[in-house]
Amino acid sequence: MLRAAVQLVALAAAVAVIAVLVVNVQRNSDRLNIPTSFDYLDRPAQFPIPDTDFRQTQPVRDAIVVGLWNTVRVSAVGIVLATLLGTLIGVARLSGNWLVRSAARVYVEVIRNIPLYIFVTFAYGSLALVTFPRIEEAWRPLGLAVLSNRGLLVPRLEGRVALLGVAVLLAVLASVLIARRRYAVADRTGAAPRWGWYATPVVAALLGAGWLAGGLTVDVPEALDDRVGFTGGLRVSPELFAILFALVLYTSSHIAEIVRGSIQAVQKGQGEAAMALALSPWQRLWYVVLPQAFRVAVPPLGNQYLNLLKNSTLGYTVSFFELARVTSLSVGNGAPAVPSYLLTLTIFLVLSLVVSLLVNLANRRLALEPAR
Amino acid sequence: MTAATGAPPARAGRAELARRWVRQNLARSRVDAAVSVVALVACGYVLFRLARFVLVTGRWDVVRVNLRLFLVGRFPPDHLLRVSVSLVVVAAVAGLVAGVVHRRQVAAGTATLPDLGPVRRLSVVAVRLWPLLLGTLLLLLLCSTPGPWVTVGVAAAAAVVGRVVGARLPRVAHPAVVLVALATGPALVAYLVAAEGWERWGGLMLNLFIAATSIALCFPVGVLAALGRRSRLPVISWLSTGYIELFRGAPLFVLLLMANVALQFFIPSTLAPGKVVRAIVVFTLFTGAYLAEIVRGGLQSLPPGQEEAAKALGLSPISTTFLIVLPQALRNVIPAQVGQLISLFKDTTLAGAAMGLFELAEIGRAATSQAGFAGQRLLPETLGFVALLFWIGAYTMSRESQRIEAKLGVGER
Numbered sequence: 094m095l096r097a098a099v100q101l102v103a104l105a106a107a108v109a110v111i112a113v114l115v116v117n118v119q120r121n122s123d124r125l126n127i128p129t130s131f132d133y134l135d136r137p138a139q140f141p142i143p144d145t146d147f148r149q150t151q152p153v154r155d156a157i158v159v160g161l162w163n164t165v166r167v168s169a170v171g172i173v174l175a176t177l178l179g180t181l182i183g184v185a186r187l188s189g190n191w192l193v194r195s196a197a198r199v200y201v202e203v204i205r206n207i208p209l210y211i212f213v214t215f216a217y218g219s220l221a222l223v224t225f226p227r228i229e230e231a232w233r234p235l236g237l238a239v240l241s242n243r244g245l246l247v248p249r250l251e252g253r254v255a256l257l258g259v260a261v262l263l264a265v266l267a268s269v270l271i272a273r274r275r276y277a278v279a280d281r282t283g284a285a286p287r288w289g290w291y292a293t294p295v296v297a298a299l300l301g302a303g304w305l306a307g308g309l310t311v312d313v314p315e316a317l318d319d320r321v322g323f324t325g326g327l328r329v330s331p332e333l334f335a336i337l338f339a340l341v342l343y344t345s346s347h348i349a350e351i352v353r354g355s356i357q358a359v360q361k362g363q364g365e366a367a368m369a370l371a372l373s374p375w376q377r378l379w380y381v382v383l384p385q386a387f388r389v390a391v392p393p394l395g396n397q398y399l400n401l402l403k404n405s406t407l408g409y410t411v412s413f414f415e416l417a418r419v420t421s422l423s424v425g426n427g428a429p430a431v432p433s434y435l436l437t438l439t440i441f442l443v444l445s446l447v448v449s450l451l452v453n454l455a456n457r458r459l460a461l462e463p464a465r
Numbered sequence: 466m467t468a469a470t471g472a473p474p475a476r477a478g479r480a481e482l483a484r485r486w487v488r489q490n491l492a493r494s495r496v497d498a499a500v501s502v503v504a505l506v507a508c509g510y511v512l513f514r515l516a517r518f519v520l521v522t523g524r525w526d527v528v529r530v531n532l533r534l535f536l537v538g539r540f541p542p543d544h545l546l547r548v549s550v551s552l553v554v555v556a557a558v559a560g561l562v563a564g565v566v567h568r569r570q571v572a573a574g575t576a577t578l579p580d581l582g583p584v585r586r587l588s589v590v591a592v593r594l595w596p597l598l599l600g601t602l603l604l605l606l607l608c609s610t611p612g613p614w615v616t617v618g619v620a621a622a623a624a625v626v627g628r629v630v631g632a633r634l635p636r637v638a639h640p641a642v643v644l645v646a647l648a649t650g651p652a653l654v655a656y657l658v659a660a661e662g663w664e665r666w667g668g669l670m671l672n673l674f675i676a677a678t679s680i681a682l683c684f685p686v687g688v689l690a691a692l693g694r695r696s697r698l699p700v701i702s703w704l705s706t707g708y709i710e711l712f713r714g715a716p717l718f719v720l721l722l723m724a725n726v727a728l729q730f731f732i733p734s735t736l737a738p739g740k741v742v743r744a745i746v747v748f749t750l751f752t753g754a755y756l757a758e759i760v761r762g763g764l765q766s767l768p769p770g771q772e773e774a775a776k777a778l779g780l781s782p783i784s785t786t787f788l789i790v791l792p793q794a795l796r797n798v799i800p801a802q803v804g805q806l807i808s809l810f811k812d813t814t815l816a817g818a819a820m821g822l823f824e825l826a827e828i829g830r831a832a833t834s835q836a837g838f839a840g841q842r843l844l845p846e847t848l849g850f851v852a853l854l855f856w857i858g859a860y861t862m863s864r865e866s867q868r869i870e871a872k873l874g875v876g877e878r
Contacts, residue, residue, distance in 0.1 A: 100700035107704050114731050121730045190497055191490035192504045206859035207852045208811035210818055210826055218830070219844040403716035410818045417719050421726075430727040434719065442714040 118431050127429045131436070139426040142414045144330050153423045160419030161440060167333065167415065168402045168444075171340040175401060176394070178341060179348025186353040197349065204346035209404055212343055217335035217411035225331075229321050239314045239323050245334055246314035249327035253307040260303020264296040271295065332413040336405065344401045348394065355390035356382060388459045395452030399445055416440060518845070527838045528850045529607050534832070535850065536604075538667015538823050544660035548670070549616040551653045557623035558649045564631020565642050572636075577872065593868070600857040650677065664739035667823035669854060672813040675741065675824075679748035680806055686749060687756025688795075692786065694757065695764055705757070712754035717812055720747045721819035744816040752809045759801045763794035796873060803866035807859045814855075825851050 122129045134154040141149045185197035231241035239246040275288035314326030367381040406417035420437045492498035570576035693705030724743040775785040817827030829851035833843045
């Protein structure tokens with residue numbers, strides 16, 4: 094009886110708070126003559142987005158799509174790069190080499206105790222716009238890329254790239270099937286699985302077929318003949334570079350700590366048992382320690398990925414047109430503030446859910462299976 | 466090949482010991498030695514560039530001239546004495562609390578260094594807090610007036626006096642010390658606000674004010690939400706979960722942008738909270754949600770026997786929660802909690818970018834476009850200085866958390 098009463102009161106209070114908020118929004122909007130509907134999505138955005146085809150006459154809806162694409166793009170690339178760099182530094186933290194170990198430790202302790210905003214500001218205002226050479230003196234590593242204060246040009250694939258994507262998917266699928274089959278054989282006969290030996294030619298053949306079928310060529314940025322500048326290639330704007338650089342640097346220091354902790358969490362006996370079985374150091378790391386470490390690492394890694402996704406909104410501060418900047422600009426150009434921000438928050442909730450879902454899938458795949 | 470491992474013989478010379486250390490830590494194999502050389506060159510280059518920037522190429526005038534702006538923003542110069550007094554009071558209270566804690570630990574037999582001479586103890590504290598002390602020294606060296614030196618000297622003396630007094634206070638006085646410590650914050654804020662309202666504060670002082678206030682406010686929020694999420698009453702549990710997940714799924718930066726332009730729609734138009742208050746509200750709700758999940762982890766780590774034993778002793782549910790469950794649960798997750806508070810401290814920079822508050826990082830950005838410094842590309846200097854201040858704060862917190870963690874033996878049961 095008491096429990097029901099307490100819950101009823103709590104529910105009533107929550108409903109009352111929400112009702113007051115809604116009434117307030119309605120009343121304040123009416124007073125200021127601001128609509129509360131989502132009609133603004135179809136009205137012209139009135140601001141262009143640089144480096145895209147988006148013009149100011151296009152509706153706000155399209156601007157939000159461009160912002161969403163930029164957020165997803167920077168988060169996805171950032172997650173991959175931060176994981177690679179973070180794993181490298183996390184393993185270096187445990188190196189037997191004192192110098193490597195100490196350098197990795199200093200990297201982690203310095204980077205993770207400085208606010209991300211400072212890295213973003215520095216990467217844009219100092220690195221990308223000032224330290225990088227002017228376009229006349231652009232830096233061209235190996236003649237493949239062009240680095241200047243107007244951004245980074247990297248080689249781009251030309252042709253039907255989608256076909257190569259299909260080939261990559263097929264190759265992944267084929268590797269999984271081959272690995273399964275080889276492990277089944279290994280279980281039956283005791284022979285080493287060596288699935289890499291069997292999968293590599295298949296993968297190579299599939300990728301080659303995809304490349305040829307797509308008629309792909311590599312478009313390397315070339316210097317213009319008639320004036321200063323370059324043509325071709327994929328352009329990474331200084332803004333994108335700055336936010337990506339800062340996100341990867343900052344998140345990698347956190348991931349390194351997770352990787353280190355997870356490897357240390359694997360019981361010492363596991364490595365010793367592997368040594369007793371005469372596995373090589375590499376086999377010990379690859380077959381015994383890392384699989385168990387990853388099991389521990391996945392949930393906190395997922396949290397870091399979520400943080401990176403949300404931190405990508407700092408692109409706002411360097412004029413990178415991700416969701417927060419698009420929202421803020423459209424509000425500045427007459428879109429109603431409350432619906433705009435609620436929409437953005439909802440999009441981020443959905444994106445977070447997608448990332449959580451993927452991490453949970455990986456987690457379930459890696460979690461200890463109950464003994465059969 | 467000679468045996469490189471095992472205990473060194475007692476007569477081994479210093480050179481031999483050094484050689485042995487190198488063989489074990491830098492050159493365990495040829496590949497390892499090559500890695501060491503590459504790493505040495507890379508580290509040496511980075512250190513050289515850094516040292517050159519700090520000592521030779523850095524133009525630190527922009528920091529020296531604006532030092533007061535960086536630290537206290539546009540706090541009226543006539544009232545800077547209030548800031549000094551606040552610092553001294555904080556030092557004294559910190560010393561008092563440290564003394565009381567030490568006395569209680571000695572009584573309980575858990576003190577790591579129960580009997581140490583005063584000089585040795587000071588050196589232990591100095592080693593523990595080296596980033597803070599070095600940072601203070603650096604700031605003093607950048608000062609051009611004697612005021613800060615006097616302030617720091619008096620604050621250090623106050624801390625020592627507080628420590629000595631605290632260690633001699635009888636047990637009955639300890640609750641009073643807790644009350645004094647809790648009352649210090651609000652009292653100092655009131656004292657400072659009497660000179661200048663917090664909406665016009667700036668610099669490091671503003672970052673610390675926002676962080677400290679949000680920390681104090683987010684603890685009750687987080688603990689209540691964690692308890693609510695684990696409640697057996699479904700409605701309470703849903704509401705808590707809704708709050709936690711909503712704020713954990715939202716980017717802090719967007720919430721701050723929203724607080725800047727959309728918050729006034731949600732509240733009656735007669736209420737018009739200033740930007741600092743809005744920022745504190747956002748930081749509190751955001752960190753509270755994260756803290757709730759951390760506390761929930763602590764609650765889940767407790768064996769159910771604790772609660773059952775308390776029930777068997779006839780404790781009420783409220784007593785069980787606040788006397789048995791929470792103290793252990795909170796203790797188990799101290800590192801994660803401190804980590805969250807460090808994040809909060811660093812995130813106060815976002816209040817500048819999203820809401821235009823005049824906090825430390827924003828000053829670092831703005832100082833480069835001041836008259837006299839504009840167009841000189843001074844961003845590395847100003848941001849480097851700002852980053853150093855944040856690093857000192859965050860690194861000191863994380864070191865202290867590791868120390869407490871080791872002391873409590875968390876994870877060693």
